[in-house]
Structures are given as C-alpha cells and as structure tokens.
Amino acid sequence: MANSKGTLQITGPDRIADLRVLDASRREVAAGIHRLEVELDPGIYVVQAMIPGDRLERLVAVESDSTSLVHNFKLQFDSSIPLISVRSTHEYHENAARDHSRNVHAILGSKPTARLFLFARTKGEARSEHPTFVLRGQDSSVSFPEAGAFDLAEGWIALTIDLPPGTYTLEQEVPGLERVRDLSCNGSTDEASNRQKPRDEGQRR
Numbered sequence: 001m002a003n004s005k006g007t008l009q010i011t012g013p014d015r016i017a018d019l020r021v022l023d024a025s026r027r028e029v030a031a032g033i034h035r036l037e038v039e040l041d042p043g044i045y046v047v048q049a050m051i052p053g054d055r056l057e058r059l060v061a062v063e064s065d066s067t068s069l070v071h072n073f074k075l076q077f078d079s080s081i082p083l084i085s086v087r088s089t090h091e092y093h094e095n096a097a098r099d100h101s102r103n104v105h106a107i108l109g110s111k112p113t114a115r116l117f118l119f120a121r122t123k124g125e126a127r128s129e130h131p132t133f134v135l136r137g138q139d140s141s142v143s144f145p146e147a148g149a150f151d152l153a154e155g156w157i158a159l160t161i162d163l164p165p166g167t168y169t170l171e172q173e174v175p176g177l178e179r180v181r182d183l184s185c186n187g188s189t190d191e192a193s194n195r196q197k198p199r200d201e202g203q204r205r
Contacts, residue, residue: 006062010036011071014051022046053078092154093121100158106147108140112162118148118170122155130157133172137163 010019012034021030021038023045030038040062047058047070054075062068101117120131130150135142148159 004064005039006042006064007067008036008038008040008045008047008060008062009067009069010047010049011069012036012049012051013073013075014077016051017073017075018048018050020048020050022048049073049075051075051077090124090154092151093124093156096149096151096154096156096158100149100160102160103149104160104162105149106142106159106161108135108137108142108161108163111164114163114165116161116163116168118144118157118159120157125155127152127155131172133170135159135161136169136171137166 008021008030010021010032012019015034017034019032019034019036020028021036021040023029024043026046029040029045030036042062042064045060045062047060049056049058054077056073056075058070058073060068060070097119100119104115116135118135130145130152133144135144142159142161144157144159147161148157150157
C-alpha cells in the first residue's frame with residue numbers, strides 16, 4: 001500500500017516572492033507566488049524562495065499525514081528604484097530620485113497632462129561616462145543629456161518629462177547594437193528605472 005501523502009505549506013517573505021519546490025532529483029514539483037500549499041509523497045524536498053536581488057534554498061522533510069511549515073525567509077529586496085528597503089540603495093540616490101521626479105526637465109506636446117520619470121543608477125560606484133538616449137514622440141523628441149541631470153561620481157541619471165498620454169519610443173545606441181524600447185505613458189506619472197552596470201570612476205555634473 002502506498003504511503004499517505006503529507007502537506008507542505010510555504011509562506012514567502014514578500015507578496016511577489018517566487019516559491020518553488022524541487023524533489024530529490026531537483027525536478028520542480030510545485031510553484032507559486034507568496035503562498036504555496038501542496039500535497040507530496042513523503043521525502044526530502046528543496047524549497048526555493050526568490051525575490052528581486054536575493055534567493056534562498058531550504059531542505060524540508062515531508063512526512064505522511066502531517067503538515068510541514070516553511071516560512072521566515074530572510075531575504076533582502078533589491079531594485080533599481082532607490083527605496084529605503086532596497087539593499088543597494090544609498091541616501092544620495094533616494095534624494096536625487098525624489099528631487100528630480102519633481103523637477104521637470106522637458107515638455108513635449110501642447111497638452112502635457114502626464115509625466116514620465118526615468119531614473120538609472122549604479123549600486124553606488126562612480127562612472128566615467130553617461131549613456132545617451134532619445135525619447136521620441138509623434139511630433140517631437142527629447143535627448144539626454146541635453147535635457148535631464150546626472151552625477152557620474154554618485155552614479156545616477158534622471159530625466160523628467162511632462163507630455164501627453166500616448167506611446168513613445170526610447171532609443172539608445174550602443175556600438176554594434178541599437179536598442180529600441182516602447183514606453184506607454186497613460187497615467188499622471190509613469191516611472192522607468194534601470195540600474196546601470198558600473199564602470200570606471202568619473203566626474204560630477
């Protein structure tokens with residue numbers, strides 16, 4: 001007679017936590033977001049919890065006719081957005097993002113009822129140069145760094161644009177590669193953030 005199954009209950013550290021359960025052969029047998037409950041054959045399983053910037057694995061034993069609880073994952077969130085709870089954030093990144101999100105660097109169109117805020121940063125390392133890119137609308141465009149602000153020593157760039165709701169193209173040229181990204185700006189404020197890969201030490205503007 002086959003062994004009775006056991007129950008595995010997992011609670012992640014965050015509502016966006018990616019949860020996975022692997023068997024002894026490291027094959028995925030269950031997956032979910034934030035909370036996961038699954039019935040499994042008795043045995044040893046690997047529980048994985050992942051959030052942006054961090055992940056953790058735990059071994060857990062599932063026994064017949066019993067419930068195994070897995071929680072209290074000590075994971076630290078990381079993101080390109082410089083929030084207080086983010087692992088790689090710095091106060092000067094928070095200050096720059098806060099100040100420049102309120103400081104309009106350029107205006108597109110005759111009825112700019114929406115706002116687009118772009119912010120990119122390193123983990124704190126200086127850079128020797130900044131990226132260049134163009135935000136294109138139907139009838140006009142804005143180029144960075146002609147508009148916007150940056151600090152190479154602190155490792156951040158910012159651009160805030162008031163513009164009509166609609167779809168815009170963000171273009172950045174890289175040697176041997178052209179990157180084009182469509183941005184939809186339909187609300188009162190849209191944010192686009194990215195963490196830059198650090199390079200050499202740079203200067204400040």
